[in-house]
Amino acid sequence: MPAAPLAEPGIRTSLSELIDMRHRVREIQLFSRPGQRSPLVGLHLSKLRGRGVDFDQVRVYQAGDDVRNIDWRVTARTQEPHTKLFHEERERPIFIMVEQSQRLFFSSGLTFKSVLAAQAAALFGWAALGHNDRIGGLVFGDNEHYEVKPRRSKQSLLQLLNRLAKVNQSLHPEAVPQADSLSLALRRAREVLRPGSLAIVICDERALSEGIEQHLSMLSRHCDVLLMPVSDPLDHALPAAGLLRFGQRGAQLELDTLDSNLRQAYRQQAEARIERWELLAQKLRVVLMPLSTQSEMVEQLREYLNAQRPGHRK
Template sequence: MSRQGAARPTEPVSGVHVQVAELIEMRQRARELPLFSTLQRRSPLVGLHHSRLRGRGVDFDHVRAYQPGDDVRNIDWRVTARTQEPHTKLYHEERERPIYLLVEQSRRLFFGSGKGFKSLLAAQAAALIGWVALAHNDQVGGLVFGDDGCQEVKPRRSKQSLLQLLDRLARANQQLHADLQSDPEDLGLALRRTREVLRPGSLAVILCDERALTDTAEKQLTLLGRHIDLLLLPLSDPLDHALPDAGLLRFARGGARLELDTHDHSIRHAYAEQARLRQLRWQQLARRLRAPLLPLSTERPAFEQLRDQLIGAT
């Protein structure tokens, strides 16, 4: 859907660019997303890190007598020594914590063959998660990164903070055009900045192109995951995973030109294999970091995908 040499857009285009009013309107749909636990439903985000690092994202509640099945690491040895009976420390989920939306808006995402561009999908998904987090009484902030650098909003439990982030996200989205040059390491740089500003117990939500996972970015995600919780949302388009059998296709970028004969089965197979390996790398990283992985595609609206994946994970 994107083509080289297109002029910089002067106003948002449906399916390509987003307006801040649209991101604000998503507040209504966000109420239906089970991102966090309720009395009726357990969130897929709960327990993924707490079992590995006690106290991360939780607050101390009280002490009670030890019961079979309790984690021995939670034994309160002072109370146990005083009472001569084993006692366990109990924790409850932290009700307020920084949630940091790391959202890519680069030329790499300025493409789509489905319902819209990947850059649009990233903005919509970020808005939905931001509204859910604010309704959950959490602090919301983030970093919009792309071809023109980074724009940061510090996490605060404030509607104004989220609106400021959405405004910067919409502005970055509207400035995207096909002539921009992407930095392959922009995700790694944004993650490094995130490590500098977030405190332990925070949640970082990563919305980036599926192809952005370089060695540098993976290293930064690994370092980041040692101290905070992660939610990974790699973005893709159907054409990222499979070439159509459409004959000779010509590609151009800068001064480079490339022709592919998509009638050649070996070319289509090699292309699909590269995509499979990218997806596998994300899956292996998510397992290693014990982080939820919610891949998104331009095939369907962001809300439908998030709702179905979150409900299916509960």
């Protein structure tokens, strides 16, 4: 059996790189902490609160808190609204579904889309573990699905990252894509996730279809969902670079990128795809955080979260 390709920065990732992502968690507040609320707090609604759960602590009421959890005794004593926090708020199951398929093995930017997706999965995994949540997930690709059930365990996360790195290193441009790999992943998530879980879906931006929308709609009925479609600048616009030739598994395609009508049609198709993601997120009332290979991943997340903070002005 040939040895797996070595990690090539930006092209392939490695387990050590994904483990090192734990150091970057401190650069960005993805989840709320006592006294601090992340703009992503909306990912965890009140589905699990106040139903036989363990009381954790009381803190000053903040915008967005469930008014049903106000501690009226502390509020009366301090003359300032306080709310109760419960243990489940920091111990929810988080399930990361991350695509590692042939269609992600591409980039015209800083990193391959497959590497960007792996980095995002690792960052959220380490953030969830540090937040005392149960972490699990599913790596899905052209012909492989690997599942780790959510557990509050570093070993569970390492199992997921190890498989993620192995699948990433096995990617090659001649792989035969499996059209329904995301559908299978979403169907499995609906089977294993209990109400109140957080499902993070990291996939190619081009993966959205009517069937995928239906799966996401059903998943969002009992789980919080974070959508992270991954794209490359070439997914959105063609450069005016003359005749471009593409080849894959013996097939050839030629595009005359000097044709302005072709470039406009290509751009309009991409804009429609982006709008479809946005409309879906609005309809399902879930969080949409697109990622692009054009810039560094943590910086993209930081810009998004800053834009969601109260009082932010663009």
